[in-house]
Amino acid sequence: MISIPLTPAHLRGAQEVESTSRGLRPHRLPAWVRTQFPDPQLMMMEAQPSGIRVVGKTSAGHLELVTHPTRLAYRGVDRPRGQVDLTSNGILIGSDVLSGGDVTEVDPQTGSSTFRSGVAHVSVFADLPEGDKLIELWLPHNESVELVELRADAPVAAVAPAGPVWLHHGSSISQGSNSSTPTGIWPAVAARAGGAQLHNLGFGGSALADPFVARVIRDTPADFISVKLGINLVNLDVMRMRAFESAVHGFLDTIRDGHPGTPLLLVSPIFCGIHEDTPGPGAIDPASFGTDQIRFMATGEEADTAQGRLTLRTIRACLASIVERRSEDENLHFLDGLHLYGQDDATKHPLPDALHPDMATHEMIGERFAAYAFSPLGPFARRSGS
Known part of the structure; x- marks a missing residue:
């Protein structure tokens, strides 16, 4: 396995990419908006990478994406965790449910909240189709993530955007x-x-x-x-x-x-x-x-x-x-x-x-x-x- 240096060129659908101590955090609104109008609800939503994908060309048969999720939960309410989906040449071939990460739990009746830190999550996709392919790792729409590392058994090259x-x-x-x-x-x-x-x-x-x-x-x-x-x-x-x-x-x-x-x-x-x-x-x-x-x-x-x-x-x-x-x-x-x-x-x-x-x-x-x-x-x- 080799570590693939992730860059903004690997991302589609992001407005801006922030460098953090862990890696990269994609944003759906630019920094000037986040500074001008830091509404907590909007800030939470724009950091959840709905529609954002990690995209690359590769012959790899095995991929691992390491992320550190952050999410909001409501006490007593069962809400599904975020997932990472993998497509190969446009075909959905795998999905992985997140675990770990940081969580802020809110009591919907009182409004009080509790923060708990957690560990990073590794999304593993094995037995990928043979040969060169365009892969897209769709990031969760309902949790924010920091992209810590991409690992694969072959290089994953950034490619120029294609299509309208x-x-x-x-x-x-x-x-x-x-x-x-x-x-x-x-x-x-x-x-x-x-x-x-x-x-x-x-x-x-x-x-x-x-x-x-x-x-x-x-x-x-x-x-x-x-x-x-x-x-x-x-x-x-x-x-x-x-x-x-x-x-x-x-x-x-x-x-x-x-x-x-x-x-x-x-x-x-x-x-x-x-x-x-x-x-x-x-x-x-x-x-x-x-x-x-x-x-x-x-x-x-x-x-x-x-x-x-x-x-x-x-x-x-x-x-x-x-x-x-x-x-x-x-x-x-x-x-x-x-x-x-x-x-x-x-x-x-x-x-x-x-x-x-x-x-x-x-x-x-x-x-x-x-x-x-x-x-x-x-x-x-x-x-x-x-």
């Missing part, structure tokens, strides 16, 4: 909440089906039309872009309709400053029964404390929409209207999130916690997105390479 880049921004659903594997989150499913290189800016609890995220998208090379807004703006109850509509226009204007002709898809929220007609804030349902599955609830009142408080239904109508009124932008498109997951789907595939889709539903959403966006007549068709 799809830059996507969204909420925890886009980051992958309730999916078990990093290749199983819906943007990864869609990207793999569409032959695109995923750059995922899905941030749990943090898709809030923030101007600095629009600037990051503006300055990031991409062949096509999608923005999925809605659920966080409702369940955090951060603005009213007047501010929301203006914020979305500003968000799109900023993106267009750097990507004037790039295909841009605005996606409205998928179905979520608790917030269809009831504003936020959202909260954990106290009745689910002490059970195996926490559930979320809406705490607003339906009548509050008269004062401009947001619901998923009013947001969908607003986003559709925004795209219609920007019809001079022929590369701006709209996708109703109900086409990805609607009310009928909620009967067949209910959201386990009333907010996030499960593994099978992530796959369904990803397949539906790819069938629309990457189809011959879809908004990403001319640059999809398919």
